[in-house]
Amino acid sequence: xxxxxxxxxxxxxxxxxxxxxxxxxxxxxxxxxxxxxxxxxxxxxxxxxxxxxxxxxxxxxxxxxxxxxxxxxxxxxxxxxxxxxxxxxxxxxxxxxxxxxxxxxxxxxxxxxxxxxxxxxxxxxxxxxxxxxxxxxxxxxxxxxxxxxxxxxxxxxxxxxxxxxxxxxxxxxxxxxxxxxxxxxxxxxxxxxxxxxxxxxxxxxxxxxxxxxxxxxxxxxxxxxxxxxxxxxxxxxxxxxxxxxxxxxxxxxxxxxxxxxxxxxxxxxxxxxxxxxxxxxxxxxxxxxxxxxxxxxxxxxxxxxxxxx
Amino acid sequence: xxxxxxxxxxxxxxxxxxxxxxxxxxxxxxxxxxxxxxxxxxxxxxxxxxxxxxxxxxxxxxxxxxxxxxxxxxxxxxxxxxxxxxxxxxxxxxxxxxxxxxxxxxxxxxxxxxxxxxxxxxxxxxxxxxxxxxxxxxxxxxxxxxxxxxxxxxxxxxxxxxxxxxxxxxxxxxxxxxxxxxxxxxxxxxxxxxxxxxxxxxxxxxxxxxxxxxxxxxxxxxxxxxxxxxxxxxxxxxxxxxxxxxxx
Numbered sequence: 001x002x003x004x005x006x007x008x009x010x011x012x013x014x015x016x017x018x019x020x021x022x023x024x025x026x027x028x029x030x031x032x033x034x035x036x037x038x039x040x041x042x043x044x045x046x047x048x049x050x051x052x053x054x055x056x057x058x059x060x061x062x063x064x065x066x067x068x069x070x071x072x073x074x075x076x077x078x079x080x081x082x083x084x085x086x087x088x089x090x091x092x093x094x095x096x097x098x099x100x101x102x103x104x105x106x107x108x109x110x111x112x113x114x115x116x117x118x119x120x121x122x123x124x125x126x127x128x129x130x131x132x133x134x135x136x137x138x139x140x141x142x143x144x145x146x147x148x149x150x151x152x153x154x155x156x157x158x159x160x161x162x163x164x165x166x167x168x169x170x171x172x173x174x175x176x177x178x179x180x181x182x183x184x185x186x187x188x189x190x191x192x193x194x195x196x197x198x199x200x201x202x203x204x205x206x207x208x209x210x211x212x213x214x215x216x217x218x219x220x221x222x223x224x225x226x227x228x229x230x231x232x233x234x235x236x237x238x239x240x241x242x243x244x245x246x247x248x249x250x251x252x253x254x255x256x257x258x259x260x261x262x263x264x265x266x267x268x269x270x271x272x273x274x275x276x277x278x279x280x281x282x283x284x285x286x287x288x289x290x291x292x293x294x295x296x297x298x299x300x301x302x303x304x305x306x307x308x309x
Numbered sequence: 310x311x312x313x314x315x316x317x318x319x320x321x322x323x324x325x326x327x328x329x330x331x332x333x334x335x336x337x338x339x340x341x342x343x344x345x346x347x348x349x350x351x352x353x354x355x356x357x358x359x360x361x362x363x364x365x366x367x368x369x370x371x372x373x374x375x376x377x378x379x380x381x382x383x384x385x386x387x388x389x390x391x392x393x394x395x396x397x398x399x400x401x402x403x404x405x406x407x408x409x410x411x412x413x414x415x416x417x418x419x420x421x422x423x424x425x426x427x428x429x430x431x432x433x434x435x436x437x438x439x440x441x442x443x444x445x446x447x448x449x450x451x452x453x454x455x456x457x458x459x460x461x462x463x464x465x466x467x468x469x470x471x472x473x474x475x476x477x478x479x480x481x482x483x484x485x486x487x488x489x490x491x492x493x494x495x496x497x498x499x500x501x502x503x504x505x506x507x508x509x510x511x512x513x514x515x516x517x518x519x520x521x522x523x524x525x526x527x528x529x530x531x532x533x534x535x536x537x538x539x540x541x542x543x544x545x546x547x548x549x550x551x552x553x554x555x556x557x
Contacts, residue, residue, distance in 0.1 A: 068474065069437065070446050092467040096449045099402070099437035108403045108522035111432045121526065126430050127326040131335050134526040174477045175446035178462065182469040191468075195555065220555065228486070238452065238466045238487060245426070245486060247468070253555050263325060270534055274553065276546070282539075291537035294546050304543045309556045 001029030001119065004083040005053070006076065008093055009035065009043040011065065016192045017089035019050065019153035024146040025087040026052045026154070027116040032083065033057070033161070036072050036168075038065035044163050051155035056163045063170040066177035067093055073100035075168030080105055080141060090145040090248075091191075102143035109143045110135060114150040128244040129267040148191055149250035149271055183237060190242065193223030195253045198242055198269070201229035202258025202279070202298060209235040212298065213257060215306045225249065225269075227259045243268035258298045261286030278302065310419030310456075310478070312355040312364045314389065315409055316348040316371050318380040319429045332527040335429075344380045347424025349387075350484040353491040354454060355422050356388045363456045364419070366390050370412060372405050374398050378507065385502035386494035392507040397519055402430075404512070404519035406438035411515035413443055418479060420461065425450050425483040436483035446476035450485040 003025040008015040018033075025031045032055040035044045044058040057079065063071045076086060076097070086101055088094035090112045102109040113122040114132065121136045122144070190196060197217040203209040209230065217224045225247070226240040242249055244267040254272035259265060261277070261284055269275070270289055277290035280297045287293045294301060320326055321341040329336045344352075358364040369384035371377040372395040381392040395408055413421060426433035440447035448454070448463025452471065455462045456478070464473045466485045494502070512519045540546045550556040 066472075069440070069449075073441060092450060092465075095433050096437065096447070099434035100441040100447065102434070103403060103406060103438035103441035106403075108401050109432070109434050110523065111434065125531070126528070127320070127335055128428060128431065129531055130326045131328045131528050132531050133528050136524045136526055137522060138524065139522050172446075174444075176475045178473040178475050180467070180470065180472040182467075182472075185469075232487065237470060238485075239468060239470050244428075244431075253553075270531075274555075275534075275537075276550075278546075287539070288536050289534045292546065292549055293537065293539040294543070295539060296543070301543050305546060308543060308547045309550070 001084040002082065003028045003031055003085040003087055004076070004079060005031055005033045006086070006088045006094060006097065007033050007035045007043065007047050008089050008091055009037060009040065011037045011040045012042060014043055014046045014050070016153065017091045017148045019156065020148040020151040021087050021089045021146045022050055022052055022154040023151040024113065024116060024144070025085070028085050028119060030054055034059070034076060034079065036064040036067060036075055038062050048161040048163055049157050049159050051158035053159045053161045056161045057166045058163060059166050059168055061168070061170050067097065068175050068177060069097045069100045070172040070175045071170065072097055073104060074172065076101045077104040078168060079166065085142040085144065088145045090147050094145050098143055098145050105141055105143065107139045107141050107143045108137065109145070110137060111145050112147045113144055114147055128264055129270070130263065147248060149248055183239060187217060188221070188223040190223045190225055190247050190249050193251050195220045195222035195255070196225050196249055196251045197222045197255045197257065198225035198227065198259060199230055199235070199257050200227040200259035201233060203230060203235055206235045212302050216255070216302055219306050219309050227265050256286050256290070257302060259286055260284045261289065310364050311366045311368065311416060312358060313368050313370055313412065313416060313418040313421045314348070314351050314355045314384065315405070315421070315423050315435070316352065316369055316380050316384050317345045317427045318342050318371065318373050318377040319345045319427050322346050322428060328528055328530050332529060334525065334528050342376070344383050345424050345427045347426060347484050349491040350486070350488050351422040351424050352384050352387050352389060353489045354484060357489065358456065368393065368416060370409065371395070372397055372400050372408055381507055382502050383494065385505045386499040387492060388498070391505055393510060394507060395510045395512060397512050399521065400512070400519045401521050401523060402432045402434035403438055403522065404517065405435050406442055407517045408512055408515050409439045410442040411517060413479070420478060420480055420482060422482045422484065425485055436481050440481040445479050445481055447481045448474055448476055449483045451482050452485050452487045454482055454488070
């Protein structure tokens, strides 16, 4: 069985989320990769070195520059004759494109898998991770998105895949890319950070969030996250959100500051190796999952912690 | 322009789901059910577009059990003009998308606005699938929607920040949390909703086969994380962090 992994990239380099998808795909069969982009030759070279990848298909076309689903999905579906499964990272790109491919192939997608039990059976979280379903697919082809935190990352070296150009129909002519506001993060990306410091509604406002959370994150070399409440209140932009509908993270250490621990937030971080919570409410649900809890006023405790680290 | 808003009846956002002891699923008996929160946002967005004069009619659609009528009445009470209920149990996103594609054929809407995912199965597929089946463009995870003429500009919440795409209508939009704050239905509007038209259909009326492709073998509780220790003060926390090698 050959499996096609959709490579997530920015036309310059392969994004980390791809590596977990390669590992998941390797459990199903021989791994091929698809790089769809514009001027993406370097990405294809990089993808060819990922351990376990045997072939890289490259579709280099201006129509694929921003990976619009309307243009990319038909390209992927056109490769169906040669692949039995299509695996996407469960990132915003992957989640946007995969179901469009699935419907074109008349396949019911399996979203956000946590494990591969057999060629047709997978586990996936439902109800915000409050339950885990084991599902078996009767479709001849599989379309799957992979939760990045559930699979080890494939090595970025050791592979020597062949690179093969492919062409699709290009621009479907029904959508166009206008622009993006991608925040320049000098800190580690949330989905790959080893340590994350997250703030909640208790941080009061945007300036206070920065004053309290950022020094601690800087001291630890950590990524910065936030609860939905903090994002909704406008303290930080949407891409900071950790939770059921935001980013799913599983760092070595997750430090929750002033976060009460709503189930939707816990769904996004409870697979972290060590959870540390600082909250002045000793009954906050976050303490039920925290390995280490400190009941204290964050406005004095966090600066003190920064000073003593 | 007509807008179709599909809505799903799901477990209420504030209820903690319990896995049935026999592992066959999540216990929904005597549990409060509500409209999927992302779908409420979709209804709200459609109503705002009608209030701006962009849309002329808002049609709410649900594919679900008989009781999904309540969910449709909620959409009508919020302000939708009429509703269609396609009675069927446990239809997968692919089946839902196929039925919606047929409804799009019949109704010829300019926009279909859906929630990006339902909080029960967390699939995040229906909108994208509907777009594929109808060959129309998709603006998923929307935080802003602006219609001008025969195009719609959608600002999307993506991993690194925001991205804006321009789509030709008819187009499919799926909502993210920050698109708007849904309104509450007022009592007079709840009364009025009772007499708004609600058509009942079946998947067979649309010639769609909704046989599931996925079989749920079992449903289990996730691994439980137990509470750890509480430390007395910052010094103790620093000591712990050093012990674990997090701090030097």
